[in-house]
Amino acid sequence: MAGAITVQGLTKSFGTFRAVDDVSFEARAGEITALLGPSGSGKSTVLRMIAGLELPDSGSIWVGDEEHTDKTPQERRLGFVFQHYALFRHMNVRQNVEFGLKVRKTPKPDARSRVDELLELVGLAPFGDRFPDQLSGGQRQRVALARALAPRPEVLLLDEPFGALDAHVRQELRRWLDGLHRELGVTSLLVTHDQEEALELASAVVVMRRGRVEQAAAPVDIYNRPATPFVAGFVGASNLLRGSIRTGQLLFGSTAVADAGELADGSDAQAYIRPHDVLLTAAPADRSFRVKVERRTNLGWQSKLQLRLGDGQAIFAELPNDELNGIDEGDDVNASLRNAKVFSVDAGEPPVGPAEGDTSHDALHTSDEDEVLAGRAGLN
């Protein structure tokens, strides 16, 4: 029943603004694939083109081995879940869920048992007679999901489904959706600007930016092997540090601190380092460099440290208190880096700038994860 979604060379402009630019990827059958990107990156437009709610200027869309590019939304038989639920407000929960069955002329008894089944599945069986405005946001979104699933669609498209909900409900629904998907195995494409949501739910992540695909890979690879500086900065919290390249090594000043892979000698480099990938020792270690601990915030089991490099750059670290061995504010210590993601400066600018409107990253940024999420959630 499930088919893969394949999009090829999808392009769409609104006036002179190119919202989607030559986007290609595949969402594997039976899995959840996340389209992740900041607002304005074109991810929702891609989803709406797959649903047939927007027509692409060029490119093609396939589900399984059926081409959908020029079909109407009605012919595609996809389930679509909107950020703001889009429930029919003049119908009660049952009527909402039944709608897709009714317009496709499903026999009454079949439709009734299917609605019962779905209300049971989304845990809203006692709420069949309620109207949408008598339900909480989380309940509404579950109704919307039941409504989308009722006609047994081949694929499910979710457009920021948790974006309008508060953090607590979002967490809960995310877990619930994960369980539901394991049960149903319907091919799903999830649009989100919340990297945590993408990493948690999806088995593949397509990171988009300014209408283009930056990287399409498994969540682990997106996190550990970002293909571009943008992905390195956008997914997970990161420090951004400047350095230079000599003989395959990244240098801060004249100290080699990390492997630089294939990057050419003499070029300027940018390195993304996650706060928990900074190690501190009292004695010099392999490829370590001197830093001064400017501030330490003890969070109980771990501490956040603001470190200053000899060349003036700042770096934030998060370390378990067990590993700190008494290092405290004012100390001069040696830092070494794990898993530094090194790019040439020419590889593209870091994910800051008015286009994304994302203020949660800068050179000094680290990472109160919740703060970042809250900041992003506020954008939409």
Added chain:
Amino acid sequence: MTATPTRQRPASRPAARRPGTRRQRLVPGILLAVALGYVLILLIGPLGGIIYYAFKSGISAIGQTFTQPDVQHALYLTFIIMLITVVVNTVFGIIVALVLARDKFPGKRLVSALVDLPLAVSPVIVGLMAVLLFGRGGWFEPFFAARGIQVIFAVPSMVLVTIFISIPFVIREVVPVLQELGLEEEQAAWTLGASKAQTFFRVTLPNIRWGLLYGIALSAARAIGEVGAVLIVSGAIQGQTETATLFILRAFDQFQDQQGYIVALTLAAFSILLLIGIETFKRKRTREAR
């Protein structure tokens, strides 16, 4: 007018509860008195007058009035004109409202402003324009004359001016409801397999129904009350092109005040019942949905 009932918010605590705010209590009191006085004097007063005069000489006068063929014909004609007007303005009103609320096109603001024109132009002028177009020597007169269709001094022109005059009501009530509704519910219906027609009748129409009904009621009330434009295009021929309002005019001219009051009361009662009916129906339905 919104299609969705909003929940009642708890009333904000009146500031007057606190001591030393007598002046704050005084101002709302004065406003309330002015508002009620204004409504009572200008709306209820005249209505009471009509009721009083209509019933002054007893029930028999009422019976006599309604058995007169002229009165019967006038009421019938008014009803027919209202019916055609409402049907035409509902169908085209919805189409215009959909276009104004949903589409972008050059000149949209001009069209939107033009819709209100009938409210700004005196009905007498509307009647004159119709005479200019369809009367002797008018642009369209040869076309209809050649086909033996009498427009001026006949029902077609009366319907035409009445439609023109009540164009804005449905459109003005429906456009804001459509704008608030947005497109997502309709798009959701499409993805669930509903055709455009199914989506309109099952999703869009139920969502705009209260605004639409209110617009229809206003249209109907306006149509039965129209006098200026109809007077000019109809020629007010007794028993032929005389509507209820024209009958009232003639009744007063000929010192048949009593009959005038009775017909006037009939029209007023119909309009008021129409509005009250819709308001009650709407409340009842809204409460059921709670």
